[in-house]
Amino acid sequence: MTTTVSASGLTLRFGGTRALDDVSLRLGRGVTGLLGPNGAGKTTLLRVLATAVPADRGAFTVLGHDPATARGRQELRRNLGYLPQTPGFHPDFTPFEFVDYVAILKELTDRAARHREVRRVLAETDLDDVRGRRIKKLSGGMRQRVALAAALVGDPGFLVLDEPTVGLDPEQRMRFREVIARAGEDRTVLLSTHQTEDVAMLCNRVLVMAGGRIRFAGTPAELTARAAGRVWSSSGRDPGAKAGWRTGTGAFRNVGDPPPGADLLEPTLEDGYLLTLDGELAEVTA
Amino acid sequence: MSWHVAEEDLRAYARGELQPPLLWSADTHLAGCAECRAVLASAWEPGALETAWARLDAELDAPRPRPFERLLLRLGVPDHTARLLAATPVLRRSWLTAVVLVLAMSVLTARAGHSTTLFLALTPLLPLAGVALSYGPVADPTYEMTVVSPLHGFRLLMIRTVAVLTAALALTGLAGLALPGFGLGAFAWLLPALALTATGLALTPRLGPVAAPALAGGGWVVLLLLAEAARNPGDHALAPFTAAGQGVAAGVAALAAGLLFLTRDRFDQSTGGVR
Numbered sequence: 001m002t003t004t005v006s007a008s009g010l011t012l013r014f015g016g017t018r019a020l021d022d023v024s025l026r027l028g029r030g031v032t033g034l035l036g037p038n039g040a041g042k043t044t045l046l047r048v049l050a051t052a053v054p055a056d057r058g059a060f061t062v063l064g065h066d067p068a069t070a071r072g073r074q075e076l077r078r079n080l081g082y083l084p085q086t087p088g089f090h091p092d093f094t095p096f097e098f099v100d101y102v103a104i105l106k107e108l109t110d111r112a113a114r115h116r117e118v119r120r121v122l123a124e125t126d127l128d129d130v131r132g133r134r135i136k137k138l139s140g141g142m143r144q145r146v147a148l149a150a151a152l153v154g155d156p157g158f159l160v161l162d163e164p165t166v167g168l169d170p171e172q173r174m175r176f177r178e179v180i181a182r183a184g185e186d187r188t189v190l191l192s193t194h195q196t197e198d199v200a201m202l203c204n205r206v207l208v209m210a211g212g213r214i215r216f217a218g219t220p221a222e223l224t225a226r227a228a229g230r231v232w233s234s235s236g237r238d239p240g241a242k243a244g245w246r247t248g249t250g251a252f253r254n255v256g257d258p259p260p261g262a263d264l265l266e267p268t269l270e271d272g273y274l275l276t277l278d279g280e281l282a283e284v285t286a
Numbered sequence: 287m288s289w290h291v292a293e294e295d296l297r298a299y300a301r302g303e304l305q306p307p308l309l310w311s312a313d314t315h316l317a318g319c320a321e322c323r324a325v326l327a328s329a330w331e332p333g334a335l336e337t338a339w340a341r342l343d344a345e346l347d348a349p350r351p352r353p354f355e356r357l358l359l360r361l362g363v364p365d366h367t368a369r370l371l372a373a374t375p376v377l378r379r380s381w382l383t384a385v386v387l388v389l390a391m392s393v394l395t396a397r398a399g400h401s402t403t404l405f406l407a408l409t410p411l412l413p414l415a416g417v418a419l420s421y422g423p424v425a426d427p428t429y430e431m432t433v434v435s436p437l438h439g440f441r442l443l444m445i446r447t448v449a450v451l452t453a454a455l456a457l458t459g460l461a462g463l464a465l466p467g468f469g470l471g472a473f474a475w476l477l478p479a480l481a482l483t484a485t486g487l488a489l490t491p492r493l494g495p496v497a498a499p500a501l502a503g504g505g506w507v508v509l510l511l512l513a514e515a516a517r518n519p520g521d522h523a524l525a526p527f528t529a530a531g532q533g534v535a536a537g538v539a540a541l542a543a544g545l546l547f548l549t550r551d552r553f554d555q556s557t558g559g560v561r
Contacts, residue, residue: 047430050434051433051434051555052430052433052434052555053555054555070551070554073554074436074438077434077435077436078436080434082430082431082434084430084431087428087430087431088426088427088428088429088430088431089427089428090373090375090427090428091427093373094349096348096349097349097369097372100369101369101370101372101373101428102428102431102435104366104369104370104437105370105431105432105435105436105437105442106435106436106437107436107437109364109366110302111306111309111365111366112302114366115348131349132349150431
């Protein structure tokens with residue numbers, strides 16, 4: 001893997017809380033999923049890598065640009081597409097006007113070239129038909145696509161997407177995945193999500209965060225393999241399971257250390273994720 | 287067609303040098319006028335022609351700017367700056383209406399009470415509030431995207447500040463003209479307004495975009511109350527509106543502007559905190 005994003009020892013405190021605790025990572029081209037429970041530090045990590053907030057300690061580079069210097073930060077930002085967790089819009093703008101505004105922020109000042117670029121990203125995100133409609137009249141899914149279009153303006157080499165599929169219905173999520181998968185073919189994409197299906201279907205690498213730390217870094221297959229031999233079925237709740245829930249068939253699916261002779265099941269990415277979190281499993285046991 | 291694009295303008299168009307709003311007129315006209323397209327096609331070298339066609343293609347379905355942007359373009363503001371200003375939250379009809387109402391009430395009060403004190407006390411707060419509401423995570427819904435853009439945050443702040451100051455000062459200046467009986471004394475708000483606005487901005491990197499202007503505005507109110515308490519029966523104006531007070535305001539404005547310049551890079555990163 002050719003490293004495009006490299007970070008070491010990133011630490012950031014908010015008050016008495018360590019939002020990031022000595023985070024080191026390496027990313028290459030393709031889509032990397034960032035999984036973790038609420039408060040794990042995912043958004044903070046994305047904001048630091050997007051240069052929205054500086055870390056208290058540690059360093060990182062993106063595509064060879066070091067944000068510690070003003071020049072490096074500006075070069076990094078020229079190569080950055082960022083979709084924040086709650087993207088804001090000027091509600092009276094149309095998608096065309098809003099993406100045009102972001103294109104200007106990205107230093108595309110030539111009107112003709114800028115408008116060509118705006119049309120390109122609107123087409124890429126299937127927004128051609130609504131580009132003249134006010135954003136406040138668009139659905140949540142379309143607004144997310146407007147934010148993604150804004151992130152894609154200028155063809156950035158590093159895309160940071162903070163929970164882009166949250167609140168989308170299955171069809172919208174599928175269309176979103178298509179766009180992100182295309183974007184990841186020749187870029188570095190870091191995608192924060194709560195949806196393990198997003199990671200399973202989109203990502204060639206996955207990071208799991210909890211408590212401000214990276215708990216796992218590897219491929220989705222490696223994360224799934226963590227649960228091999230540790231998922232079993234039972235007719236009732238197994239008190240020895242770290243997590244367990246009743247499935248649609250009425251049987252319980254358990255994750256943890258199986259009893260001898262247990263009916264083992266094929267693990268999923270979600271099982272591997274749950275076992276990686278381990279100490280934080282109480283909240284998912286039902 | 288009852289008119290055609292001037293040949294000189296077509297040449298500028300082909301070179302990519304024609305500026306809005308003439309550029310838009312040419313774009314719209316060329317889309318429907320074969321005669322002008324023929325002139326454009328025959329007059330220049332292929333490279334320039336391709337550029338012109340590409341420009342025309344890009345413009346054909348670009349939305350027409352809103353009235354506010356069109357006004358800025360007519361005033362000579364470049365189209366990209368006009369779009370940045372159109373996205374400035376405070377430059378909206380609602381804010382401008384509020385400013386006009388405040389000014390109208392204070393002018394009426396001044397004329398009825400034969401005193402400009404309330405007018406002079408309130409008006410410096412208008413640009414301070416306007417600038418505070420033009421930038422930052424509370425006021426700007428796109429703040430997070432703005433902060434991580436390569437356009438320097440301080441530059442965007444200055445563009446918006448100049449626009450808001452221009453609007454607020456122009457309206458306040460017009461209000462001052464409605465108080466002819468008070469002469470130049472009706473314009474004693476100008477230097478305090480600049481001092482307050484510059485101080486609010488200079489304190490923002492340290493205190494944040496809400497606390498900084500609030501502190502500057504609060505300090506102004508306290509200063510006026512102290513001046514009122516220390517006022518002698520024979521004094522015509524409160525101390526900040528005397529010649530000496532105006533000198534102090536000018537000094538504060540200059541100092542704050544210098545501090546603001548020194549801390550300009552601090553506007554390049556967010557002040558918000560989210561896990």
